[in-house]
Amino acid sequence: MDGTTAFVTGASQGIGREIVLEFANRGANVALAARGDGIEETAELISAPERTLSVRTDVTDEDSVREAIERTVETFGGLDVLVNNAGIAGPTAPIEDVDREAWDRTMGVNVTGMFLTTKHAVSHLRESDRASVINVSSISGKRPLENRTPYTASKMAVIGLTRTLAFELGDDEITVNAICPGATSGPRIDAVIEAQAEALRVDYEEAKRRVFTDDAALGSLVEPEDVAKAAAFLASEDARHVTAQDVNVDGGTVWY
Template sequence: MLSNVTAFVTGASGGIGREIAETFADRGANVAVAARSDGIYETVDAIGEEQALAVECDVTEEDSVEAAIEATVERFGSLDCVVNNAGVAGPVEPFDRVDSEDFLDVQAVNVAGALSCVKHAAPHLRDSEQGSVVNIASIGGKRPYPNRSPYAASKMGLVGLTRTLAYELGRDDVTVNSVLPGPVEGDRIEEVVAKQAELATVENAEPASIGPDDFALPDFYIPKSDVAEQVAYLAGPNARKVTAQEIAVDAGGTWY
């Protein structure tokens, strides 16, 4: 299904990113595993060096992104898909307690980092016969996320970036979509839930919680594999007419 694809996956040192990289490799793709942390080497070990390349990359540094893209093309000879998964959760605070620098730091990774990756990959994507970009957004970009204003703003920004890039790259037959996960199983959601609970001791702060009433399905925690499967579909041959879309993998947590 992806045997002719070379993918560049950011934030692939663990979590969703590692799951995406392994899923692509299982379907025959070559994968550049990009992140700031040493976990990328564990991901490559899990996949095998014949199909995977570890590239240290900080998406907030454009020179780092450019070098990582170049290393990918040098190793595999092409680049067909960019998966912008690198992201930070940001502060869990009421909006009036959020430091402006912390707010901008979240945008730098979650939005500007994605733009930088597509910018430097674009010449190669345009040359590909099935160029694609998949941005990992969140249901936080479509519904209220109390005490998560920097994160929610960044994910809505990523949705807007997705739609715009789809039109700018569409003339060259490059598809651009975003996947919106709900609460994905793992350490990150547990940390966020714990931080929300801590706000009970903060004056004028109201902790937010998630539960079955917020979702259509009672079992609303999302397996990483469900997200990875959707990303692989969007990068594959059966999604060539799917572009400029936000596809939620969220147990019915968003309704538009």
């Protein structure tokens, strides 16, 4: 990835942080976009500060998104890869107990955020010789997940957005793919498991087993590094003819 420039949202922790580190290790310039201080912590893990840019970004704020992408292009001279990773878990509750604010917030971050970043990145991506958009969805965008209606609906929307953009941008030779991680180790999934344990009235380990790992062929959670490696492949020349796909990284939980 020498000489390429990537803009990665949700870069302050978890999957986003690992994607940034993977890209940087492969020689890419990386713009770390997120709302919090975690982007600075991520940047400190990269040994090439000249190829690193931290940009405070709220993906639900169009002005914030526009300014962050413009700053990235001004700093590195272009844009080749957009990774839409920013997302939130949303509430864990039966549909009748989900309030409108929580619904709108989940959709705003998980779907509208991807719309805004892509909208403002695409004119720059068209100037690249090897442009790609990588949207982080979830296997929950393919199968039901009890008491997680806002989240699953948002992740299904990401797959629809991905497939449509792949055809819309195909004439510009921009590939667009989604990665669908399974339950991935980290603070976010810990919070989800704890909420599921409370809803199911079981302990943490039982909720983890019942809701997530029992369904996986490998019987374990996914590591963020696994998702990062998939993103690096989709951004590489090796994936030149891979587009409009939703790629599972889930330890064998879904097969479609």
